[in-house]
Amino acid sequence: MIELSHVSKTYAPTFGRPSRAVDDVSLRVGAGEIVGLAGPEGAGKSTLLALVLGHERPTSGTVRVDGIEPRRFVEREGIGYLPQPFALPGGWRVTDALARLAVLAGVHATQTRARVDAVVKDLGLEDARRRRLRSLSRDARVRFGVAQAILADRRVIVLDEPLDGLSDDSLDRLRDLFITLRAFDRAILIASRDAAALHRIADRVTPIDRGRVRRIGAARPTTPVAIEAVFHLAVQHGAEHVLAVFPTAIALGKGVFAVRVSGLAVLNLGLRELLERGALIASLAPANARVEPNALSPMAEAAS
Amino acid sequence: MRARVSAYAGAQLRDYLVGRVPLTAVATGLAAWGYVYTHGLTWSAFDATGGIDARVQLQQAFDFVLASFAFLAAAFAAHGLVAKHRRRGYDRVIFSRPLSPMRYYAQGFFIAGLGAVALGSMAAAFYAAAVYPVSVIGVAGYVALGWLSIGGLAFLLSTLTVFHAPLLLAIIAGDLAFDRYVSGLRASGGGSLALDVAQYVLPPGHVVASLSGSFARGASIDPRALAWPVAFGAICIVAALLLLRRRPFGT
Numbered sequence: 263m264i265e266l267s268h269v270s271k272t273y274a275p276t277f278g279r280p281s282r283a284v285d286d287v288s289l290r291v292g293a294g295e296i297v298g299l300a301g302p303e304g305a306g307k308s309t310l311l312a313l314v315l316g317h318e319r320p321t322s323g324t325v326r327v328d329g330i331e332p333r334r335f336v337e338r339e340g341i342g343y344l345p346q347p348f349a350l351p352g353g354w355r356v357t358d359a360l361a362r363l364a365v366l367a368g369v370h371a372t373q374t375r376a377r378v379d380a381v382v383k384d385l386g387l388e389d390a391r392r393r394r395l396r397s398l399s400r401d402a403r404v405r406f407g408v409a410q411a412i413l414a415d416r417r418v419i420v421l422d423e424p425l426d427g428l429s430d431d432s433l434d435r436l437r438d439l440f441i442t443l444r445a446f447d448r449a450i451l452i453a454s455r456d457a458a459a460l461h462r463i464a465d466r467v468t469p470i471d472r473g474r475v476r477r478i479g480a481a482r483p484t485t486p487v488a489i490e491a492v493f494h495l496a497v498q499h500g501a502e503h504v505l506a507v508f509p510t511a512i513a514l515g516k517g518v519f520a521v522r523v524s525g526l527a528v529l530n531l532g533l534r535e536l537l538e539r540g541a542l543i544a545s546l547a548p549a550n551a552r553v554e555p556n557a558l559s560p561m562a563e564a565a566s
Numbered sequence: 567m568r569a570r571v572s573a574y575a576g577a578q579l580r581d582y583l584v585g586r587v588p589l590t591a592v593a594t595g596l597a598a599w600g601y602v603y604t605h606g607l608t609w610s611a612f613d614a615t616g617g618i619d620a621r622v623q624l625q626q627a628f629d630f631v632l633a634s635f636a637f638l639a640a641a642f643a644a645h646g647l648v649a650k651h652r653r654r655g656y657d658r659v660i661f662s663r664p665l666s667p668m669r670y671y672a673q674g675f676f677i678a679g680l681g682a683v684a685l686g687s688m689a690a691a692f693y694a695a696a697v698y699p700v701s702v703i704g705v706a707g708y709v710a711l712g713w714l715s716i717g718g719l720a721f722l723l724s725t726l727t728v729f730h731a732p733l734l735l736a737i738i739a740g741d742l743a744f745d746r747y748v749s750g751l752r753a754s755g756g757g758s759l760a761l762d763v764a765q766y767v768l769p770p771g772h773v774v775a776s777l778s779g780s781f782a783r784g785a786s787i788d789p790r791a792l793a794w795p796v797a798f799g800a801i802c803i804v805a806a807l808l809l810l811r812r813r814p815f816g817t
Contacts, residue, residue: 312658315658317658317661336663336664337664338664339567340567340662340663343658343659345655345658345662349654349655350656350659351656362574363660365569365573365577366570366571366574366663366670367567367569367663368567368663368664410659414663415567420662
């Protein structure tokens with residue numbers, strides 16, 4: 263769906279030295295995948311996303327979305343996008359702004375109201391409906407930004423720092439939302455400084471620093487979690503209870519199990535029972551997620 | 567699912583009414599006050615029944631205010647249309663939707679022009695009813711001419727650079743100054759063909775400025791006088807739209 267091949271982007275100001283924001287990056291995000299892009303500020307994440315949107319053109323290499331040049335794709339289908347920094351006229355009120363953007367997103371006139379109400383509810387913006395954008399808190403602004411990105415049903419969603427500056431409640435809300443956004447024909451790319459939060463959401467997390475991807479895993483087909491999914495569950499102790507709670511689970515060693523469930527409700531019930539039995543859960547991730555070895559090793563050591 | 571750009575026209579008109587109309591009204595009011603102050607006019611000068619002198623004064627004052635309005639309304643209509651979006655990053659949000667920047671800004675420019683013409687017509691109708699008869703249709707045509715030529719230039723500059731406002735002022739001021747210089751030379755028997763050609767192909771601010779009286783009185787206008795302002799505006803608008811088609815965002 264999204265494909266970057268040996269992409270570099272160099273900014274060459276009239277005065278001063280050229281700076282390379284992205285350096286020979288190759289990345290593929292397939293349909294049905296959620297891919298995270300983790301890196302510190304100035305790592306090149308936003309530039310990479312701007313290339314995917316066609317807001318910038320690469321100095322070298324190619325960017326394709328659904329096989330075509332990004333700008334053409336955007337003008338044809340649109341992309342659900344949260345830019346960083348996120349800016350709209352501060353005088354616009356929340357629901358008015360969403361209604362305007364829904365019109366531009368192509369949402370049908372008869373559905374605009376319902377769609378706006380739905381995203382307002384999903385993002386917990388009910389109390390801010392009539393407030394002007396300039397008066398929103400940082401947390402509410404980020405949630406508004408995500409709301410406008412998911413107004414219309416898009417095959418590609420690109421979010422730049424959607425987890426930045428959020429309260430714990432908002433983080434939980436967004437995590438749940440991202441799970442519901444997963445669809446077999448949708449590619450989701452999320453950039454964040456918070457690698458740990460990304461690991462909990464994404465199937466793969468690609469670290470980027472100083473414009474270079476440190477290590478990339480190839481994309482592979484994924485299983486939509488909405489119907490049936492496999493999760494990797496790691497327990498620090500109490501591994502003996504896992505098979506009792508999830509009889510079909512497969513032990514992968516070092517306290518890690520592959521758990522197949524028919525839905526999130528079943529998974530959560532099982533986890534609650536596991537905790538009640540005294541197990542200590544170290545991590546939980548979709549089976550397609552590739553957790554960085556550095557992040558995994560302390561947990562695995564503890565579990566062994 | 568394509569953007570419903572036509573349905574967005576109402577929002578663009580509202581933006582114009584809320585954001586540009588007050589600015590245009592205040593700036594035109596200041597220009598009118600400046601004219602009255604520098605010419606030492608008093609309220610009695612605006613009594614149209616006060617004889618021929620009063621009527622001439624009134625016409626001259628109206629011609630000046632109309633020319634000021636046409637310039638200001640056109641400049642404000644296109645002011646920062648593209649540059650403001652780019653500078654503040656609104657374009658990144660708007661153009662992640664399935665719509666063409668060319669279509670979006672062309673519609674915005676057109677609606678702002680319609681707003682300017684409607685505003686000018688209403689003000690002229692009020693003036694005609696309350697003070698002295700003027701051609702409302704002529705005023706509407708004049709504001710449209712200003713929007714096409716000066717507004718077209720402002721639109722192009724806004725597409726090119728964030729320094730569009732000072733650049734527009736400098737171009738118009740330079741144009742008027744050069745026109746005055748060449749006209750002065752010609753009056754004193756000087757001038758040359760090259761200067762005449764240069765004067766003709768300058769941005770047509772000086773041509774538009776000189777036509778306000780004829781339009782306000784509904785007089786017939788020599789089409790040759792309109793040719794360059796119309797052509798200049800059309801060239802600017804087409805160039806702006808082509809630039810929007812080709813130029814990446816965020817630059």
